[in-house]
Every structure is written in structure tokens, then in C-alpha cells.
Amino acid sequence: MRAELFYIEGEHDEVPGIVRELAVDEKDARAKTEDLVKAGARVYRQEIAVDLPEAYSHLEMEAALCVWEYLCEITVATDKPNPVWHPYRIGVGSVELRHYSIDIGKWVLKVYDLLPEWFREIGAYDWEIIPAIVNTVTPGEAFPDPRKARNEILGSDWAKAEYLRQFEWNLSHHYGLDLEGAGLAKDDFFAIWFNPDFDPKDKADHYAEKYDLEKVG
Incomplete structure (x- = not known):
């Protein structure tokens, strides 16, 4: 199944941080874009085509895209590429990494379900919580047991x-x-x-x- 999704990003000159949204159709994307514009944000919007298995749920789609976005941020959209993920991306290629992000996203949700509510609420789902989970993964190796990853995250200094x-x-x-x-x-x-x-x-x-x-x- 090929899904057409919309990635929306808003940034305000006087408000710190970046708002990131995913929309499943044009109507949803337009509404989210208008809300950001009304708030005075500069808005970037991109349509993303993703090949997904037939049984892929909306939550899995969202998680996979968040993972892919984060991996792009730490491998190509930075002056200091991640020393682990960047060589891996070069080795397997961007297409393979995108497919890998789907598997990571499905595993991420297993870990997320184990995290307590107080932790889920301390940061943005897409650019703080999911990255924290992804950081417990070693590229190319088997995923850690979800409970082990959960304990590693909750035992972090953060x-x-x-x-x-x-x-x-x-x-x-x-x-x-x-x-x-x-x-x-x-x-x-x-x-x-x-x-x-x-x-x-x-x-x-x-x-x-x-x-x-x-x-x-």
C-alpha cells in the first residue's frame, strides 16, 4: 500500500522550538497549516509518499515517519552526523534505511506502550520521546527487548x-x-x-x- 502523507513544520521567531505535525489527507494538512499560520508561524509543508504493508496501522505509519525524520536529522540534516547512524546510512543507502525505519517504528511503539504516563508527557512525541527510544537501538543489530529499552530510558540522566x-x-x-x-x-x-x-x-x-x-x- 502506498500512503500519501503530509509533513508540516512551523517555527515562530519569538517562540522557541519547532512544531511538527503529520496529516493523513489534504483537508487535515490544510487545517493544521492554517492553525500554525494564525499563530504567526512560518510554515513548511511537504507531501511524503511511503510504501506500507497492507496491515500497517495509522499509529505505525506515524511512528515510522517520526523515526525516519529523526534519522534524517542526525545523519544528513546536521553539521555533526551521528557517528553510528551516519556510517550505517552510507553503507546500506537511504532507501534501505527508510524501509528499516518502518521496522524500528513498529518496535518503538512496543517500548512506548511500556513507558509511564509521567514520562510520555515530558516532551514532544515526535522529536523527544521517539528519538529517546530510537537511541537505544544499534543499527543493523537485533532490537533490544522492549522492557530493557524502557528501563534504559527511564534510568537515563534526562x-x-x-x-x-x-x-x-x-x-x-x-x-x-x-x-x-x-x-x-x-x-x-x-x-x-x-x-x-x-x-x-x-x-x-x-x-x-x-x-x-x-x-x-
Whole structure:
């Protein structure tokens, strides 16, 4: 099956970051483009033709395109190509890499389904969460077990820093305390209270309940 999709990118002079969208038809693409233009963004739009298996779902299509976009960013659309993926792309060619991105996308969804909600919400699906998952892949080798990849991602410095940030935010917002004020050293936090299977805000409430912290406001 050959799918015609639309890739839309919007960038604003005064707002940091880039908005990326995928649309499944012209009507959807036009609506998303108009929304970005109304917000004052400069918009780039490209139609993408992708050969897909008959049983390919919309989620798998979206994941494959996000993977392909990310691999292009780190191999050809950069002054410092990725030292692992760039040689691989040169070796197999762009066409083969595009097909490979379909398989990666299907595997990415398995990992994504295992990630806790708090982590899914810390960044954009297409240019932060999916790249984080793709970074656990070694090109040309068998995909890691999805749970192993999940644990690697949640144990990363990025995930730990975000977990701590959300924990501290909840302490500050609801109890008027920072980590030090709550009597918790950072090393002790990661040794005792860091558990990515639980929402960091719930963990903060648990800590407050255990040590009888009073809510403010």
C-alpha cells in the first residue's frame, strides 16, 4: 500500500522550538497549516509518499515517519552526523534505511506502550520521546527487548532529572518546601524515592504524608 502523507513544520521567531505535525489527507494538512499560520508561524509543508504493508496501522505509519525524520536529522540534516547512524546510512543507502525505519517504528511503539504516563508527557512525541527510544537501538543489530529499552530510558540522566524536577515542583507547590527544606538530600532521593514506575508527584505526596508535612494555601 502506498500512503500519501503530509509533513508540516512551523517555527515562530519569538517562540522557541519547532512544531511538527503529520496529516493523513489534504483537508487535515490544510487545517493544521492554517492553525500554525494564525499563530504567526512560518510554515513548511511537504507531501511524503511511503510504501506500507497492507496491515500497517495509522499509529505505525506515524511512528515510522517520526523515526525516519529523526534519522534524517542526525545523519544528513546536521553539521555533526551521528557517528553510528551516519556510517550505517552510507553503507546500506537511504532507501534501505527508510524501509528499516518502518521496522524500528513498529518496535518503538512496543517500548512506548511500556513507558509511564509521567514520562510520555515530558516532551514532544515526535522529536523527544521517539528519538529517546530510537537511541537505544544499534543499527543493523537485533532490537533490544522492549522492557530493557524502557528501563534504559527511564534510568537515563534526562529521565532522572525530570523525575526530580516534578517531585520538587509538587513539594514546592503544595507544601512550600524545596528538597533541602523537606530534609531530603539529593543522593537519598535517588536511592530511596526515585521509582519511575510511580508518578513523581504521587511520590512527593507519599513523602509528605510519611513525614507529616503540612500543605500550604
